[in-house]
Structures are given as structure tokens and as C-alpha cells.
Amino acid sequence: MTASLDDLIRAAFRDRTTDVPAPVEPDWNTAPRGRPSRRVWVVLPVMAVLAIVVAVAVVGGRDEPQGRPVTPVEPVATPTLAMRVSERKIEIVDVASGRVRGTVRLPERTTLPPSPGPASAAADNRTFFFTVLSASGHSVVARIHVDGQGRPGKASVVVRAPSTPDIGTVVPGLDASSTHQPALWGTADAVAVSPDATRLAMVAGTPRGDAIVLWDLGTGARRLWGTQADVLSLTWTTDGRRLRWASRRSTGTVDPGATRQAPPVDRPVGEGDRTPPALLPDGSHVAYVGGKAVRLMVLSPQGRPVRELGRWTDASGMRSRPTVDASGRHVLFIRNGAWERIDLATSQRSTTALRLTHIYDAHFYAW
Amino acid sequence: MQENAARTRAADTVSEMVSELFHRHARMLVRSAVLLIDDEGAAEEVVQEAFLGLHRRWTKKGPPDSPEAYLRTSVVNGCRSAMRRRRAAVRARVHHRVPEGSAxxxxxxxxxxxxxxxxxxxxxxxxxxxxxxxxxxxxxxxxxxxxxxxxxxxxxxxxxxxxxxxxxxxxxxx
The missing domain is CATH 1.10.10.10 (Winged helix-like DNA-binding domain superfamily/Winged helix DNA-binding domain)
Structure with missing residues (x-):
């Protein structure tokens, strides 16, 4: 190839469209105003009232689940189930056999995002959280429980991403009233459920910075912390007291019990940063390093190699971000187009029946 | 009467602001749309429709938080609709062309x-x-x-x- 792929794409795009003329400007004064017909004027208020009633019942009520007790879950020693989130559906699958145990029915009046949204599994391997869009297009998080056979129960919305003005109270430099912020609601960039599944954390992103949001699922109480970093990953410490986060260039900790937070630690962008960091509870992360000769590594918060978990020749060229389970002990990763698992405590690796069937196959797992 | 005059002035202001945005961004948006749907005519329609949508929205509810972001999203959505319509009409793959060069x-x-x-x-x-x-x-x-x-x-x-x-x-x- 005579040019780098990036340059080639830019040049191809530029040259393909260089002769495209400017469009004719519409006549703004005679343009159709889109005024609804008389009949629509009658129907609209009725629909609006209905929408408000439904919204209060479905979103408002679930978003503030005050007074709803949430029972702490019991962790399992080894996760066996995973939630597979794809563009078309969400399924519960058996990791070892690859068998689909059930397809998740989305909460009413919600849809899947155009690309798979973040998800998180609790340590009991029976409680899962996933992201969907509400009827108004806001990121909301729903929860399901699965039975002993892995069959999913009814999903319900538990929280929704905070609004930009709320995020603006904690993100330095985010002026929520400016025209730089296109959306009135943050997008859910990552979610992480606490080890006992009583609290849920979310990275709510805006173009100017992110908020790390923490909900008590029993009371609905919410707290926000802001950062100007592009937070891509979030996880809990093993004791459930603190949150670890990582962007491409920095990593940090949020301690909900502390009044002042420790400043984030910068780290250089390394080879293991082609996919968002797969954080472990101690702040280190698992990443693929290398091209065809690939190594699966544990890297320190500063990006230094800590431990090699495996090395192989990557014939498939297909990779997906490693997935750490709720305990932080087991990791799913791609090796030559197939998902394998590794127990970080014993370094024991085992194959699974989960396959990355196609290079276009956009899905990931939460377990 | 005064209310009507104020409304007309407000509508003119909106038109001026959308027109300014049109002159600044329309061609780049058409070029982007061409890359998404590879049809210059359809791309132009998508972009014009996006600007008209912005004009309607601005007139009724005021400006969006970011008009540029609003336009980009409108164009991407418009291209998706155009592609869906095209796929329904002709089940054919789009082929790109590159302008010929002599050097x-x-x-x-x-x-x-x-x-x-x-x-x-x-x-x-x-x-x-x-x-x-x-x-x-x-x-x-x-x-x-x-x-x-x-x-x-x-x-x-x-x-x-x-x-x-x-x-x-x-x-x-x-």
C-alpha cells in the first residue's frame, strides 16, 4: 500500500466528493412549516397526556425506586451464564456450551440502541443490567433476574442517564446552556453494578466531560462526580467501597465515602489500548498487546506490563474487548475467533462454545 | 398587529440564521451524504430536508442546543431513510466511482x-x-x-x- 490506511480513506473521501456542488438554498419563507392538520391538533394533546401518564408509570417510577428494598446478592464461585448484547437482541447464554437459555424481553416502550449499549452482571451471575433507549431516546438501564435454568424474568427500568444540566453541576467547564452540547441527556458509556447488586454506577458522557453517577437502587438516591477525562471503563473494587475508572490516558478512583477524591493518574497510551480498557478491581487492566503475534497481558494502572496471561499467533484478525466477570477473577477473551476464559487466580484457561462468527459480528458479553 | 409584526421579525431572524448555517455547512453535509448513500441527487435532498427541519424546529421551539450537531444527526438519519427506500426499490449494491485522473x-x-x-x-x-x-x-x-x-x-x-x-x-x- 502506498499510503497509510487513514490517509487513504481521507483522500478517497475527499476526491470522491470534490466535484459535488453546493446544494440550492431552499426558500425559507415559503418552505412548508409542517403545521399539523386540525385533526392532529385534536389528537396531539390526548397523546401528550397519555405519554406523560405512561412515562411516569414506566420511567419516572422506576427511575426513583424509593422505598424498594434491594436484597444483596450472594456471589457465585464461578460464573456460568453471560448476557450477550448485540444490535438485534439480548440473550442469556451458557458460557461453556454456548446454548441460548433465553432471549430478554425489553421493558415496555424501550428499544435497543443502534449499537449494543453497555451492560453489567452482578456477582450472583443471575442479575443483569443492560442499557436501552426510552421512547424519548434517553439512555436508561434495565435489570433482569434469571432463574436457575438461566431463563430471564421480566425486565424493568431502574435508572436513566442524568440530564446535561445535572452533569454540568459536576463537570468542570461544561456549560449546559451552550450550543456545544447537542443532547439534553448524557449517554450511558459504561455501567457497573456493585458486588452485592444494591448500587449501580454509570459513566454518563457529554462532549465536554463525563459524570460518574452512583445510584442506591433501594432508595433511588443519586450522586455524581465529574471529570474531563473520556471515561471508557468502570468497575468496583472487590469490597464494593470504591469505583475504578479508566480513560485512554488516565485512570482514577471514586470513593463515595470520602469528601475529596484522589486526583487521576496519567498513563501513556500503549499498545494495549486499541480497545477500551478491561478494568480489574485493583485498577490494573487486561489487554491484547501486539499484532499477529499477540499477547494477553495484565497491565498496571500506569500501563506497564504486570503479567502475561497467554500468547499465540492470531490467524483470524478478529478481536473483541476482554470481558471481566463481576468478581474480577474470570476473564473472557478472543483467541483466534473463539471466546476463551481464564481464571486469573489459577491461570487456568478453558475453551468455550462461544464464537465470533464474522468480522462484522457486533456483540459483547457481560458475566 | 404589533404581535404579528414581532412574529414576522422573529421568523426573518430565524431564516437569516438558518441561511447563514446553510452557506457555512450545506456543501460539506452534501459531500458527507454522498459518501453515505452515493447518490448526489438524493444527498442534496437529504441535506435540504435537514435544513428545512432545522428551520421548522427553530421557529417552533427555538434553536437546538447545537444546530450543527442537530444537522449532522438529521443528515445521517435522512441517509438511513434514503437507503431503506432504495433497498426496498432495488436490491442492488451501491458502487462507488472515483473521478478519473490522467497523471x-x-x-x-x-x-x-x-x-x-x-x-x-x-x-x-x-x-x-x-x-x-x-x-x-x-x-x-x-x-x-x-x-x-x-x-x-x-x-x-x-x-x-x-x-x-x-x-x-x-x-x-x-
Whole structure:
């Protein structure tokens, strides 16, 4: 190839469209105003009232689940189930056999995002959280429980991403009233459920910075912390007291019990940063390093190699971000187009029946 | 009477502001739309419709938080609708063309560009969108995420996947 792929794409795009003329400007004064017909004027208020009633019942009520007790879950020693989130559906699958145990029915009046949204599994391997869009297009998080056979129960919305003005109270430099912020609601960039599944954390992103949001699922109480970093990953410490986060260039900790937070630690962008960091509870992360000769590594918060978990020749060229389970002990990763698992405590690796069937196959797992 | 005059003045102001945005951004948006749907006529319609939509919205509810972001999202959505209509009408793959060049020194580059555009057709819709937004409009992950209404993690993983797919497809052709 005579040019780098990036340059080639830019040049191809530029040259393909260089002769495209400017469009004719519409006549703004005679343009159709889109005024609804008389009949629509009658129907609209009725629909609006209905929408408000439904919204209060479905979103408002679930978003503030005050007074709803949430029972702490019991962790399992080894996760066996995973939630597979794809563009078309969400399924519960058996990791070892690859068998689909059930397809998740989305909460009413919600849809899947155009690309798979973040998800998180609790340590009991029976409680899962996933992201969907509400009827108004806001990121909301729903929860399901699965039975002993892995069959999913009814999903319900538990929280929704905070609004930009709320995020603006904690993100330095985010002026929520400016025209730089296109959306009135943050997008859910990552979610992480606490080890006992009583609290849920979310990275709510805006173009100017992110908020790390923490909900008590029993009371609905919410707290926000802001950062100007592009937070891509979030996880809990093993004791459930603190949150670890990582962007491409920095990593940090949020301690909900502390009044002042420790400043984030910068780290250089390394080879293991082609996919968002797969954080472990101690702040280190698992990443693929290398091209065809690939190594699966544990890297320190500063990006230094800590431990090699495996090395192989990557014939498939297909990779997906490693997935750490709720305990932080087991990791799913791609090796030559197939998902394998590794127990970080014993370094024991085992194959699974989960396959990355196609290079276009956009899905990931939460377990 | 005074109320009517005030309303007319407000409408004129909106038209002026949308017109200014049109002159600043319309051509780039049409070029982006061409890369998404490879049909100049349809691309122009999509962009005009996006501006008319912005004008309607501005008149009724005031300006969106970011008119530029609003337009980008409208154009991407308009292109998706156009593609759906086209797919329903003709089940045919879109082929890209590259303007012909006479200089021999650029022949190889032209060939590679043609290959990139042909391979672009074989990517998923979302992969194609993120590449156009990143490499033509030079948007960062935040702006792409806001345009497509997805998370930034999704943007970065989709770009990474799209580049790998593109490399693999170009390798297949050799």
C-alpha cells in the first residue's frame, strides 16, 4: 500500500466528493412549516397526556425506586451464564456450551440502541443490567433476574442517564446552556453494578466531560462526580467501597465515602489500548498487546506490563474487548475467533462454545 | 398587529440564521451524504430536508442546543431513510466511482482509493457512518457519539472494527 490506511480513506473521501456542488438554498419563507392538520391538533394533546401518564408509570417510577428494598446478592464461585448484547437482541447464554437459555424481553416502550449499549452482571451471575433507549431516546438501564435454568424474568427500568444540566453541576467547564452540547441527556458509556447488586454506577458522557453517577437502587438516591477525562471503563473494587475508572490516558478512583477524591493518574497510551480498557478491581487492566503475534497481558494502572496471561499467533484478525466477570477473577477473551476464559487466580484457561462468527459480528458479553 | 409584526421579525431572524448555517455547512453535509448513500441527487435532498427541519424546529421551539450537531444527526438519519427506500426499490449494491485522473503518478493512489470506496460498500451501515464522520468530517469520538446517539465506547470499538474489516477486505482483493 502506498499510503497509510487513514490517509487513504481521507483522500478517497475527499476526491470522491470534490466535484459535488453546493446544494440550492431552499426558500425559507415559503418552505412548508409542517403545521399539523386540525385533526392532529385534536389528537396531539390526548397523546401528550397519555405519554406523560405512561412515562411516569414506566420511567419516572422506576427511575426513583424509593422505598424498594434491594436484597444483596450472594456471589457465585464461578460464573456460568453471560448476557450477550448485540444490535438485534439480548440473550442469556451458557458460557461453556454456548446454548441460548433465553432471549430478554425489553421493558415496555424501550428499544435497543443502534449499537449494543453497555451492560453489567452482578456477582450472583443471575442479575443483569443492560442499557436501552426510552421512547424519548434517553439512555436508561434495565435489570433482569434469571432463574436457575438461566431463563430471564421480566425486565424493568431502574435508572436513566442524568440530564446535561445535572452533569454540568459536576463537570468542570461544561456549560449546559451552550450550543456545544447537542443532547439534553448524557449517554450511558459504561455501567457497573456493585458486588452485592444494591448500587449501580454509570459513566454518563457529554462532549465536554463525563459524570460518574452512583445510584442506591433501594432508595433511588443519586450522586455524581465529574471529570474531563473520556471515561471508557468502570468497575468496583472487590469490597464494593470504591469505583475504578479508566480513560485512554488516565485512570482514577471514586470513593463515595470520602469528601475529596484522589486526583487521576496519567498513563501513556500503549499498545494495549486499541480497545477500551478491561478494568480489574485493583485498577490494573487486561489487554491484547501486539499484532499477529499477540499477547494477553495484565497491565498496571500506569500501563506497564504486570503479567502475561497467554500468547499465540492470531490467524483470524478478529478481536473483541476482554470481558471481566463481576468478581474480577474470570476473564473472557478472543483467541483466534473463539471466546476463551481464564481464571486469573489459577491461570487456568478453558475453551468455550462461544464464537465470533464474522468480522462484522457486533456483540459483547457481560458475566 | 404589533404581535404579528414581532412574529414576522422573529421568523426573518430565524431564516437569516438558518441561511447563514446553510452557506457555512450545506456543501460539506452534501459531500458527507454522498459518501453515505452515493447518490448526489438524493444527498442534496437529504441535506435540504435537514435544513428545512432545522428551520421548522427553530421557529417552533427555538434553536437546538447545537444546530450543527442537530444537522449532522438529521443528515445521517435522512441517509438511513434514503437507503431503506432504495433497498426496498432495488436490491442492488451501491458502487462507488472515483473521478478519473490522467497523471500516471497518481494512478496507483487512485486505484487504492477506488478499492477503499468499493470495500466501504461491504461494511455495515454503522461502520460506514463512523468512518465518514471521522475521516471526512473530522469529528472526534464525542461528536460521533452525539451524532449517532451511541456511547463513545461504541464509537471507538466500531471505528476499530471498521478499520480492521477494511484492511481485511482490501487484503482479500489482492
Amino acid at each position: 500516471e503518478t497518481t494512478a496507483m493512489l487512485r486505484h487504492e482509493q477506488a478499492e477503499v470506496l468499493a470495500c466501504l460498500d461491504r461494511l455495515t451501515r454503522r461502520q460506514r457512518e463512523v468512518l465518514v464522520l471521522r475521516y471526512f468530517l473530522d469529528l472526534d469520538d464525542h461528536q460521533i457519539a452525539a451524532t449517532l446517539r451511541v456511547s463513545r465506547g461504541t464509537v471507538s470499538s466500531t471505528i476499530s472494527r471498521a478499520l480492521r474489516s477494511l484492511e481485511a477486505l482490501m487484503g482479500e482483493n489482492r
